[in-house]
Amino acid sequence: MIAAYLVLLIPFVGIVFFALAGHRADNGKLNVRFNAICLLATIWLAINVLNQGAILSSGKAFLIDPFNVYLIVLTAFVGLTTSIFSSPYMAHEKELGKLTDQRLKLYYSMYQGFMLAMYLVLTTNNMGVMWVAMEGATLATVLLVSLYRTPESIEAAWKYFILCGVGIAQALFGTILLYYAAVQVGDVENSLLWSVLYANAEKLNPEVLEIAFVFMLIGYGTKIGLVPLHNWLPDAHSEGPTPMSAVLSGLLLNDALYAVVRNKMLVDGSSHSNIAGFLMMGFGLLSFLVGALFLHRQKDIKRLFSYSSIEHMGMMTFAFGIGGPLATFAALLHMTVHSLTKSAIFVTVGHAAQLAGTQSMDKIRGLIKTQPQIGWGLLIGTVSIAGFPPFGVFTSEFLVLLATMHSYPWLTPLLLLGIGIAFAGLFRHVQPMVYGEKPEGQQSIKANLWPVMIHLGLVLWLGLAIPGFLANWFSQATLLISGSTPL
Amino acid sequence: MNIIQQDFYTQAILSLAALVGLTSFLMLGQGRLLRLIFVFAAQGLLLTLTTAVAAYSLNNHHLYISAVLTLTLKVIFIPWMLRREVIQMNTHRDIEALHNQTAVMLGGATLMVFSYYVLHPIVQTTSAVMLNALAVSLSVVLLGMLLMISHRQAVAHVVGFMSIENGLFFAAIVATNGMPMVVELGVAFDVLVAAVLFGIFFFHIRTSIDSLDVDLLNRLHEVDK
Numbered sequence: 001m002i003a004a005y006l007v008l009l010i011p012f013v014g015i016v017f018f019a020l021a022g023h024r025a026d027n028g029k030l031n032v033r034f035n036a037i038c039l040l041a042t043i044w045l046a047i048n049v050l051n052q053g054a055i056l057s058s059g060k061a062f063l064i065d066p067f068n069v070y071l072i073v074l075t076a077f078v079g080l081t082t083s084i085f086s087s088p089y090m091a092h093e094k095e096l097g098k099l100t101d102q103r104l105k106l107y108y109s110m111y112q113g114f115m116l117a118m119y120l121v122l123t124t125n126n127m128g129v130m131w132v133a134m135e136g137a138t139l140a141t142v143l144l145v146s147l148y149r150t151p152e153s154i155e156a157a158w159k160y161f162i163l164c165g166v167g168i169a170q171a172l173f174g175t176i177l178l179y180y181a182a183v184q185v186g187d188v189e190n191s192l193l194w195s196v197l198y199a200n201a202e203k204l205n206p207e208v209l210e211i212a213f214v215f216m217l218i219g220y221g222t223k224i225g226l227v228p229l230h231n232w233l234p235d236a237h238s239e240g241p242t243p244m245s246a247v248l249s250g251l252l253l254n255d256a257l258y259a260v261v262r263n264k265m266l267v268d269g270s271s272h273s274n275i276a277g278f279l280m281m282g283f284g285l286l287s288f289l290v291g292a293l294f295l296h297r298q299k300d301i302k303r304l305f306s307y308s309s310i311e312h313m314g315m316m317t318f319a320f321g322i323g324g325p326l327a328t329f330a331a332l333l334h335m336t337v338h339s340l341t342k343s344a345i346f347v348t349v350g351h352a353a354q355l356a357g358t359q360s361m362d363k364i365r366g367l368i369k370t371q372p373q374i375g376w377g378l379l380i381g382t383v384s385i386a387g388f389p390p391f392g393v394f395t396s397e398f399l400v401l402l403a404t405m406h407s408y409p410w411l412t413p414l415l416l417l418g419i420g421i422a423f424a425g426l427f428r429h430v431q432p433m434v435y436g437e438k439p440e441g442q443q444s445i446k447a448n449l450w451p452v453m454i455h456l457g458l459v460l461w462l463g464l465a466i467p468g469f470l471a472n473w474f475s476q477a478t479l480l481i482s483g484s485t486p487l
Numbered sequence: 488m489n490i491i492q493q494d495f496y497t498q499a500i501l502s503l504a505a506l507v508g509l510t511s512f513l514m515l516g517q518g519r520l521l522r523l524i525f526v527f528a529a530q531g532l533l534l535t536l537t538t539a540v541a542a543y544s545l546n547n548h549h550l551y552i553s554a555v556l557t558l559t560l561k562v563i564f565i566p567w568m569l570r571r572e573v574i575q576m577n578t579h580r581d582i583e584a585l586h587n588q589t590a591v592m593l594g595g596a597t598l599m600v601f602s603y604y605v606l607h608p609i610v611q612t613t614s615a616v617m618l619n620a621l622a623v624s625l626s627v628v629l630l631g632m633l634l635m636i637s638h639r640q641a642v643a644h645v646v647g648f649m650s651i652e653n654g655l656f657f658a659a660i661v662a663t664n665g666m667p668m669v670v671e672l673g674v675a676f677d678v679l680v681a682a683v684l685f686g687i688f689f690f691h692i693r694t695s696i697d698s699l700d701v702d703l704l705n706r707l708h709e710v711d712k
Contacts, residue, residue, distance in 0.1 A: 128670030135677045142684060151695045155704040158688060162644060165681065166632060169651045172674070173628060173658065180621075180662045184612065192667055207608035235707045297710040 001057050003045035004064055007072065007119050010038045014112030023101040027108045028087025034112060035083045038119075039076040046073050050469060056125070060193050063125035066476035067332075071258060072122050074336060078250045078343050079115050081451035085347045086111070086243035088448060092354060093241065098148050107147060107241070113140035114247065121255045128192045130259055131168070131175050134223065137252055138164045145240040156235035163232040164222055171219020171259075177212035178266070181205045194262060201269025213267045213276050216260060217283065223256035225310045226317060227287040237306035238359065242350030245302055249309045250343035254335050257313065261320050265481055268323075280321030285414065287314030292418045295425025300359050301349050304429055305342065308385060311422050312338045315415075319400045322407050325486040328478045330399030333466070337392035337459050338385075344455035345381040351447045352378060352433070361429050366438030371445070375434045377452045382430045384459055386423045392462035496544040497616050500661055503537045504623040507657055508599070511630040511650060515595050518583045520573045520642050524566050527646045530653055531561030534660075541660050550665050556675045557656065565649055565682050569642055572689050576699055583640060591637045595630050602626040620661035627654030641692060641699040645685050652678055 014034040018027065046069050049055060054065035064072070090107065093099050099107075117140055120133035138161070146157035175192070182191035185203045190196045197204070218229070225233040237245040260280070267276040291311030298304040312334070319331035351374045356364040368375030384391035397419065404412050461467075466474070475485045493501070510530040517523040535558045542550030573579045585591065602625040603618070610618045628651050635647035656674075659666050666674070689699060696703045 126667070126670065128666055129673060132670065132673030132677055136680075139677065139680050139684060143687070146688075146691060149691065149695075151704075152706050154688075154691045154695045155706055158641075158692065158701070158704060159707075161681075161684070161688065162635070162648065165648055166635070166651060169628065169648075169655060172655050173625065176655065176658045176662060176666070179659075179666060183663050189667075192670065205612050208612070211605065211608065231709070234709070239707070294710065 001048075001055060001062070003041050003048055004055070004057065004062050004123055006041040007038060007045060007076070008116065008123065010034060010041060011112045011116035011119065015109050015116065018105060018109035018112060023105050027104065028083075028090060031108050031111060032080070032083045032087055035076065035080040035115070038115070039073075039080045042073045042076040045069065056195060060125055060190065060195060061129075062123045063195055064123060065480065066473045067261075067480055068122045068258065070332075070336070070470065070473050070477070071254060072119065074339055075115070075118050075122065075251050075255075078247065078339060079118075081455060082243050082246045082250070082343060082347070083111065085246070085350070085448060085451050086241075088446065089243060089350055089354070090241065092445075103147055107144060110140045110144050111243075114144075114252075118251050118255055121259065125193050125195055127175050127178060127194055127197070127262075130262075131172050134171070134220065134256065134259060135165070135168050137255070138168065138223075141236075141240075141244060141248065141252070144244050145236045147241055147244075148239070150239070153239040156232075156239035160232040160236040163229070167222025167229055168219050170215045170222075174212040174215030174219060174263070177208055177215065178263075181208040181212065194266075197266050198269065201266050204266070204270040206267075206271030206273070209267045209270045210273070210275050213263055214279065216263045217276075217279055220256045220259045220263075221283060221317075224253055224260065224313050224317065225287070226283045226314065227290040227310065230287065230291075230310050233310060234303045234306040237309075238300050238302040242302070242346055242353070245306070246343040246346035246350075249306065249346060250339040253309060253313050254339055257316060257320070257335065260317070261481060264320065274323070277321045277323045280317050281408075282321075284314045284316070284318030284321055285411070287311070288318060289314075289414065289418050289421075292422035292425060295422055296428070298429065299361055301353060301361050301364060301429075301433070302346070302359055304361065304426070305345055305349060308422065308426065309338075309342055311418070312342070312385070315397070315400060319403065320481075322403055323482055324403055324407055325478050325482045325484045326399060326406065327403035328482040329474055329486040330396050330403060332474050332477055333392065333462070334396035334400065337396055337462055340455045340459050341381060341385045341391070341393060344452045344459075345378070345385060347452050348374060348377040348381055348449070351445065351449070355445050356439075356442065361433060363439075364433045366436045366442065367434045369436075369438040370442050371447065373449045374447060377449055377456075378430065379434045380456055381452070382426050384456060386426050387419055390460060390463045391456075392459040395463050493616070496540065499540050499544075500537065500620060501616060503533055503540070504620050504657070504661070507533050507537070507627060507653070508623045511627045511634075511654075512592070512595055514646065514650060515630055515634050515637070516585070516588060516592060518585050519579075520581070520583070520640060521570065521579045523643060523646055524569045524573065527569075527650060528562050528566040530650060531557060531566070534653055534656060535562060537657060538660050538665075541664060545664055547664060549668050549671075550660070552668075553660070553665055553671055556671075560675060560678055560682070561649065561653065564679075565645075568682060568686055569645060572686070572699075573642055576693065578640070578642075578699065583638065583643070585637060587637075591633065595633055598629040598633060599626040602629060617662060621658055624654045624658035624661070627651075627657065630654075639700050639702045641689060641701050644701060648681075649678070
């Protein structure tokens, strides 16, 4: 259990350190170190869970089970690789005169703040604290979205703040209703603890829980980026610094979905009408299709990939909504591979935008000729996110399709159509950017593409063969969520 | 349900719920920013009273802490910050022209009826008093959203945002006698940080568009134009 406390303590020390220490030239490297130590702590935690199974801390404040432990490691991993990318990237942005020392200090402090909020969402056993941490993640990132202080970035940050703030307030109302239902069956002291709620789910009033779930889905759904609550997402992704886009897409969206699924497990335990599943399927499918269609009409490269995030989050929500063991397994896998691929893509996109000096896709040309690593990185990343074999995204999307054919065959054509539209939308924009002649005077830049290669390598590995311990975790998590195992 | 037959606590809670709902409607139709902030502070005060009454009647000491938190945050700090902002921006004499005032008020009334409709299944498991309290808090949440939609000033948006928090808080006090202490402190911390961030944002928006009219924040579009 010490490992779990360490995971929370290290980013907290990070916040305080960066906030107090003043500006230092090596802050970027220190940020990498904080994240690296945190990754080690999460691996230690994961080994503990692997040996002992689910851990409930004394005082029941924290719960680590197979469902969240892999997300914790994933969070730490993406946090580390993004910080490796961010160190030279932010230094370069400062050279361009977009940032001051003061704002860089804020950036590093809030980077750790965001990581702390993410770990707290994942590790806590208390549904109320989960809400507080989720709101904390918004508060930590909102000033980072407006870091460049351009009118656009301030508008994006305001929109992000208001939409997510109001949205997540609905989730608090849901949490209050959940607590209300729990208080009625007794044990007031521990009534918001997930483990207690889950054990007593059958006794909870199904009507109250169904109403509560609607509010939870709307609330956390705003953060997942479900259509029609997605408006903040492309703006925040496109106007903030690129490392922020990578962690928002790779981590925040996943964690919001995690919160929804935790609540769905409670509702499913109490009511047998599957209303939670149907709601998630509806919202998921709508987001998936709308996200895919909007890919076609984008001009900004970061907006393009944020719509792709909406599309993929929609698919995961849909898969969790179907709810059978196969669909749940697929959704868990998809969370992992999407997070790895999308953060890799945003890292490449950040380099490409620095190379071309713009985020406008009409002006980014000839990436392969200028700097092959960036061009190929973007192309392979796009191939992977579009769901081509042998990458992991293909495996998970294929499993979602299989599960859909099994449970709701009439929805399969819609999914196939969406995948096709998304594929066309991505490639019509990416192809001219990577191929073609380079514009005159375009110089290659100093870029560190190791994070991208490692991420895409892992996605490839997950596509070819899922390692035994990971498959075992996925099965256990599936057992927890859907009640039976897929294997 | 006859209100005279209820005990003192229930009667007090019901009256306070009605007053909290009323303040939400008052805010909805308010075009002057300073009055809007004043009504918001009044709503905070009603909330403090509710918490104190609940703490006294149920002999629950941790609710006194919540009451003090509400008093400092929602009645003193946030209204003070917003008032200072409005006077600095020299917008305290402007009257915001609200479009479709009648439609907005009717919409507000509809939202209140809707809240009762949504929460009606709860009545099977509890008293009608609880239904009233929960439905009023849900409608305060929804009216806060309507306030944000119908006003254009950033200050009014913050008031709407915070009044949504008020609605949630009211629900937590009345329905469950307050959330566990750790959650309540966490929520109060989030509200405090949000208030400070709003202050920073006012400064940024003002330097960026020289106004706090959020309708002028219109550079970003969903698709290219």
